[in-house]
Amino acid sequence: MEKRRNRPASGIIVKTDASCIIDGTAHPGIPTVVWPEGIDEVASDYLRYLVISTGAQSSSAYEYAKILRIFLRFCREKSRRWDSVDDQFLTVWREHMRRAKRNETQRINTSLLAVFGFYRWAEETSRIRFHVGIYDALDAPADSPPRKFPISATKYFVKSKRGRVYGGFTTRLTLRISRSSQGNKHTPTEEESRRIHALAMDRRHGERNTLMYSWAEETGLRRAEILRVRLSSLPTYDQIDELTEEDASWRIVLRRKRGGTWFVNVPADLIQRTLEWVEFGRREIVARCRAKFIAYQDPDFVFISSTTGMPLHPDSVTTLTRRDFAAAGVAKASLHRFRAKYCIDVIETLLDSIFDQHPLQELHSGWAETILVKAAEMMGHTSAISLKPYLNYVFNRKIRLADATKERKLNLDIRHLEQRRVQLMKEVDRLSELTKETSSSTKRTRTSRHGKPKAAKSSK
Structure with a gap:
């Protein structure tokens, strides 16, 4: 069984290997929660149920295992049996996550x-x-x-x-979740993206990390899908030369989260960079691991850990991206927002293509649905409706940047300046009148206080 590193007192998650046979079928990767005194049978039975009975992927079951371990650890710290938990205790745990842990x-x-x-x-x-x-x-x-x-x-x-x-x-x-907090994730701009890549490249294994960012940004793949890219799915250098000459892309097949497949078109330049990383940076990691670990086998995955030589763990990718995004000053963003950036680019390209062929007033009523369906097909989305916010974002941005909008904004600015000028002139006139009235009032006050001024004495 494969162990995950963690403090033993806090519980560990152990994953089954290929020797786990259930009903004649091997089930590697099923998580099991283990405490210092032994296996948590109830939690582990539930995790096995998720994989065997509901068909959940082992990666999804592992995410459930991490949440259950945190909750059950909290129960143990509070000396509370799992089967005595009620709404009040769940509320205490919820507030602990919100106030003490600062979870979103x-x-x-x-x-x-x-x-x-x-x-x-x-x-x-x-x-x-x-x-x-x-x-x-x-x-x-x-x-x-x-x-x-x-x-x-x-x-x-x-x-x-x-x-x-x-x-x-x-x-x-x-x-x-208030409406104002929904959709508050930030999609990196082109300038921010360049800054993230530049900062990441200066770090150790920066070539590997920026390459993962590029896969998300240029193909729209999710974190788990990027980590599933295999060496055997990459072309040879001769095939790359043909792609470059034809300005074509390379198609690879990836397994989706729910077991389906997705054909992804990868730009030739990105494939070229990936082959270079495999040839140099990745080869160095494999050489070190072969010298360090007995019977080490090079896995058929592109992105591997520099420490273990095994496929990079999703949590490690999250840690890397948080660090690089924070260093670049890009808040409320993550690797998944690179996927959102790709989504926006895809929709904007489709929108430009339709508008170049047909004026807006001549488009049929289903033009928006056509764009969403095509974008969902390109990105492997199961639902086109989930991309609607991106279409609204792109469309609104185009309206803001349209020449007509610029001209209208300029006219409004001129009108506001003219109105402001008139207001300022009136303010000046008012202050001038107020000054005159103040001066006259001062003279009248002096006259009433001292009477008429005395006549000057005549000299004899």
């Missing part, structure tokens, strides 16, 4: 939903009984009083594309 609202909600899913599974599998309120009112006898469950739940309904309605239960304890 979205992260807090994700953690609460993950833990609620664990308790819902425990209720459904009779590991706890009548502890989670996942029961319809119709299930209870008509004359029975309403029952208060330690962990409350609220029912929701979802309508599928085919019109079928599905129901389920979720926790009531999530925090509300």
Whole structure:
């Protein structure tokens, strides 16, 4: 089994290897939570259920394992049994994440939903009984009083594309995300992107790190998808020369999060840089690991750790990007925002293509949907609707930068300046009149106080 580095007292996550056979099928990568006294059987059963019964990817199950480990560690610190947890304790944990750990609202909600899913599974599998309120009112006898469950739940309904309605239960304890805080992630500008790459390149293994940033920026791949790029999917130098001459791209096949595949077109220049990294920077890492580790096998992945020589871990990529983005002064951004930058570039290109062929007034009513569907196809999105905010962003930016908008803004600025000039002239006139009135009032005051001025004495 493969161990993840962590403090033993805090619990560790162990992942199964290929020797884990369930129903005749190998299941490597299933996470297991282990405490100093042994395996956490309930949590580990749930994680195995996610992979075996629901078909979740082992990487997704590992993310659930990290959340469960944090929560169960909090239970142990507070001397609270997992099967005695109630809404009050979950609220204490929520406020601990919000106030002590300074976690973002979205992260807090994700953690609460993950833990609620664990308790819902425990209720459904009779590991706890009548502890989670996942029961319809119709299930209870008509004359029975309403029952208060330690962990409350609220029912929701979802309508599928085919019109079928599905129901389920979720926790009531999530925090509300205000509209102003939604979409507040920053997409790096071209200048900020250059600054991030320049700072990252000056660091150790900067060539590898900036190359990962370029894959996100130029192909729109997610973090996990970038780390799945294989050596065997890259072309040879002869094939690259042909691509360069034809100004074409290289197509690779990647496995998606839910097990599907996606064909990605990679620019020839990016492939060229990748081959150079494999030839020099990556080769040095492999050579060091072969000298350091007995029976070391070079993995068929492009991006590997400089310490272990194994595929780079997603958490390591997150740490690297946070450091480089912060050093470049780019806040509220991450590697995923490079993907957003690619999305904006794709939509803007499609928008320009349509507008070059047809004036806006001649476009059919479905032009926006056409752009979103095509962009979703290019980026591997399952839903085109999720790209709608990017289309609105690009369209609004084009309106701001249009010549007509510039001219209108210039006219408004001139009008405002003219109005300001008139206001200033009136203010000057008013001050002038006020000065005259003040001077006259002063003279009258002196006259009334001392009477008429005395006549000058005549000289004899």
